[in-house]
Amino acid sequence: MSPAGVGGARVRVEGVHKAFALDGRSTPALVDINLEVQAGELLCLLGPSGCGKSTLLNIVAGFLPPTRGRVLVDATPITGPGPERGVVFQEYVLFPWLTVAQNVEFGPRLAGVEAARCREIAARYLDMVGLREHATKFPVQLSGGMKQRVAIARALANNPSIVLMDEPFGALDAQTREVMQEELSRIQRVEHKTIVFVTHSIREAVYLADRLVVLTSAPGRIREIFSIKLGEARDRFAPEFTRYESEITRVVKEEVAKVRE
């Protein structure tokens, strides 16, 4: 595990297979996944629905055990969920009985950080996501976009070296979604976490990713890995952006077409 502080850890997925029992038969979901995510890298997992990208993320999070293979964080194999791997869910999953600030403080409090320091941490990350004046509200009082900001602040406040994001902006409207992408990209320039980001939006992936992994249709294998060399502040209308977008769209469409056949 990497020392606490800004910066990420390296994730290695080694020979991971995952099969689910379906009607009494073992059905493969992921086949032979080998992948290395560099420290501080933002890696997007992209693929047709049902391709196993969320399953892979859940395995890295430690929520699901792989059928074969293993996942290492730096040199340590993972055995379950842990605070060094923060998770942001599509459904936000805030604790509804805690206020916004208490949600963000949840991790540090558990870790035994003293109360005054916890408040400082919460204030810092709520500032970062622009929600400081909503600190005393409860989750039911927030919009979807605000909830997801709290969830991101909560994950970051626990100072994980890795952040796993499972279609975090999937439930948001198009405008909010772009704003959130911009905020995440801005935060990442400060925090340099290792981020694994699952999405089915090619635009979103091209906007955010350092590298982008396209999975095949089910069972998921790695189809192709793209390095997105567009620099830090990206312009969605730049010609190079569009070039990546159309190239990746072509690859993804081939995979979607396979499902239809």
Add this chain to the structure above:
Amino acid sequence: MSRREEVMFVNTVTDLVEWGLHGAPLPRGRAWVLRAGAVVAFLLVWSLASGLVVLGNLFNPIFLAGPWRVLGKVAELAVTGQLWGHVAATVERVVVGFATGALLALALGLPAGHFPVVRNLLEPIVEILRPIPPLAMLPLFIVWVGIGETSKIAFITYATFFPMFLTTVHAVGQVDPLLLRAAASLGARRTPLFFRVVLPAALPEILTGIRLGVALSFFVIVISEFIGAEEGLGYLINDGRNFFLVDQMLGAAIVLGLLGYAGNALVVRLGRRWLRWERPPA
């Protein structure tokens, strides 16, 4: 903003969803007038019915005492001081019996909901005992621990345990797994996971079980006070039956109703405080 618009202002999505089904809630004052009106109308119909019995010479008016006579009887019992001993006896039995039942239900239900091993040990026994109407067990309690206070308290404990145990097990067992995952990835395991996530997430349903338990306590106390009690509102009703004092029977029943209402209101109030996050003030 005009007053009317102020009332209509939507504070949360929850409001919007509920309003979509029922329309906006009535203004406070109007709701209160409707509620008070209903009570007055009820008393009016009741007086009219008992008055008709007297005027029309339908049957012996002793069978249907009018509301004013019943309330007069309650007042009389209150002034002479007799009422308070009976109320105290009933309330004491309910409080001790219910509290013991609730403690047992939580002490067994929380671990049973959380640990499959405990659930599998407890559930078969509960499932065998639960369908037996608690009333069937009352004579046994009397044989076992005598006709005094203990059997009455034990009976309430026994009867209220089951609904509170079952809702607690269900509440703890049904906590959204995503909440548990979120907590685990923030570093919560075992004890903190239970107390900081499972328990607060299960609390709304546990409180529903507790409300059921309170209601049930008042339900069953009367029955056990019919049998071999010298005090209590159930005794007062039974005593009224023996001496044909219909006003006393109805009076005691009304006092019981008020006590049950107060008990429920207390739990609802506690719930509002503990579950402030469900409907926070805007």
